[in-house]
Amino acid sequence: MKVIEKFKNFFKTLPDKFKAIPYKLAKKFAGAKEILVQGNGKVSASMIVMGLGQLLNKQWAKGIMLLFIQVAFIVYFVLTGATDLFGFFTLGTRAGNAWYGIEGDNSVVMLIMGILAILIIILYIAIYIANIKDAYRTQCALDTLKKPVSFKQEVGTLLDKNFHKTALALPVIGVCVFSILPIVFMILIAFTNYGDNIVPPALVDWVGLENFGKILSLGQFAPTFFKIFGWNMLWAVLSTAINYFAGLGLALLLNKKCVKGKAIWRAFPILAYAIPGFITLLGFKFMFSYGGPINYYIQQAGGEAVGFLGLDAKWSARFIGLIVNAWISIPSTMLLATGILSNANTDLYEAARVDGASAWKQFIKITLPYVLFATTPVLISQFIGNFNNFGIFYFLRGSLNVDGYFLASDTDLLINWLYNLSINNNYYSIGAAISLIIFIITSVISLAVYVLSPSYKQEETFR
């Protein structure tokens, strides 16, 4: 009920949050207006050429640095940036022919280089604005007869007051290049016809929302999508819950004083965790196959072989998937919970015992909130991991198409289907569209759960 209440409040406050946007923007741009009205000639100089105002103010080092950035930006755009930016929109105009050594445009590379050019423009705009603000700050200092901040002082603040900027500069660049660029690339691929026969050297084109239209409108496609999505949600919730509570239970059990040889007991699940996942999965596939040991004993006992992962084994295969996933994932939760429980405040339990609280009550009121508080982000990552758990059904029950599903089986998750569509069938753009949908679903769920969780709202509770 509390969760529902929280959701209601979240949506209730949404209109107010939207209404506040113009005010916040006006506040943000008040400074810009001031610079435009009050800025003197040197500020104007910095507006025309980056660093010029600073040079006129005899801030040589800073001025030269900004000027260098300006020159580098122009040189980049003269040499390649402008072509890259245009290439982002055209995705190439000249098809290559490797048979005759004719080098054509590579649409995919052009798309990446175009994104990079846009990122560089954004970075340039940010530096340009900082350059103007700096020139205006110097003007204000001189107007009030203060000494402007010297380059040495400014560098000094980067190692002291503004150290966070220094420390974060490289990671931010790394995130832009290695994280944002590929994500944006993947998102943009969803709006192109990349895939099937349209792969370089053939030229790729923008197709707008066509791929999303295909997913939702194709007769065979939409029912498969919704069927798989429904199972995927159920799988993610069930597997996360099983892994989490079983791991926690195991940790609590092995935390009991009465358990002898804890180190040995803890080693067993770690062994399961240490073995590569796909080896475990292939092992389980063999165990449950017709020729595997389980069926062998069933037959020895006079029974008939059971197709645990066979053609009609929808729910038994799903159940085996949950169990195998638990086998692989519970140890990590157990280790995590063991670590957290070792820091639990024993006074709380002592007080609860004095007050006559039962073991169950202690678990519900002390242990669970404490562990949940500490592990909500992990829980979310486990949920996302399970939602996108490719290996389980790929290894347990791959290469199977089931009636009523388009190029998928009834145990496939969206990620498996995505693989079938994009890698097996080379439909990269459709694959990107589906992964974009998966991305939206998982990020909305994760954000909502995290924002509404005590880990976010009551950060100080257990400090």
Next chain:
Amino acid sequence: MKKTLPALIAHIAVILAVIIVMGTLGLIAAGVASEGSEKFTDEIERNVTLRILENDTAKEQGYLKELLDAFNAEYAEYGIKAVDANMDQFTDLETGGPYGYGPDVLYQANDAIMKYVDGTRKHILPLPVEQLDCYEHIGKNAWDAYKVTIENQDFICGVPVNIQQPLLFYRKDLLPANWETEWDDDKNGVPDMIEYWTDLYRYSQTIRAQSASNYGYMKSLNDGYFASGYFLSYGGYVFGGEERNDTSDVGFSKNDGYLGAKIIRQLASVMNLECTEDTITKNSYSRMAQGAYFATMTTPDVYTMFIKEMVNAGFTEEYARENLIMTDVPKLPVSGDLEDESQGFKDMTVMGGINGYAISSYTKAPNAALAFVNFATSYKMINRRAELLGISPARGDSAEALGGLNANINNNLTAGTIYVMPSVRALGQVWTPLQTYCAILADDSLTGKNVYVTDEALKKGLENVDNQIYAAIHTLG
């Protein structure tokens, strides 16, 4: 605002001007078409290194080293050095080739090679095959596996080396003692169970009746590559058209293809449920060695695996080689019923492939690469390859010289009983629907569900397979 705004606008205008002018110039420059040239000029490049991608068996058995040494010695005056590309045998040229990675010469199956020239792709070069020594000695069917038609012009993009076809593997020592009197009706000295599927089926029934743990013919029936032969034998086909690459016409269910489904159902009845999955394929080496299986079907390249397992099971290698026999697949009954021989027999058509050499479009030394291919497909090297690796040469003169099964396989290709895997990328979409259906048929037979008993049901099931394959290829295309 008047004071600084013009400066801001001026800056933006200059930057925009730079971007627009340079971008437009870039577009104009891109519009100027550059001229290409023919790559094969008969002038062998000097002092170059050729990266050769070969299969793992060729490396393991030492053939690749022998080939490279011989070639390097032959072309020493040109300073050409052929080296092992040191890449996975299934390396996808498409992913690295355009960016300067990948081999110069590659040896792969025809379907793998020809996917590089499917659609708009041109990752391997069309070859002047008439210049090669092997040209006259390789049959048309083999060359056709490497033929691609672009804008009404035919190109050959690979050189056939090795013909792959499924063969029947059986244990000679497990034949009944009285086979010459009881199992050789035509008195041709060949056991009937090796010659005809009907007899192999009957013999499997006999073995099953005698022992609960022993089987006659055993094979994972869900393996589309091997199972497709049953459909192909009765007029079914993968893709239609003269070149067998018209993906708009998927035809497993065409003609009497459904009779193949009937055969699969019947064969399943002498096996167990393991035939619906890949357990039998995995276990066949050890189970054949133990004598639990009398026969199976697979490709000749795994012959040594069977021998190894028999040796592990306590037989001498000599005994193993004498008793583990590879032979052509049996003949199928014209009736499509393993219990009805009244209409006679027909040769079984099997899905096969042709491995060969191709040259990457991104090689810096196409003429040297062509010289390498010419050398590697010479009579001497192909014979050596066959000797070391046990392959069946595509060269007719080599096959004839080697005799035995090699000649048979070469003749099968000419006679059309080897259905060469269509050299189109869409072939990848065939396997999952096909193997699902074959597994359903086997399951239906063994579990007594009996959904696919009538011809209509078998036909409908197979039509569904065709539809699924068509949808996989064309729905999003």
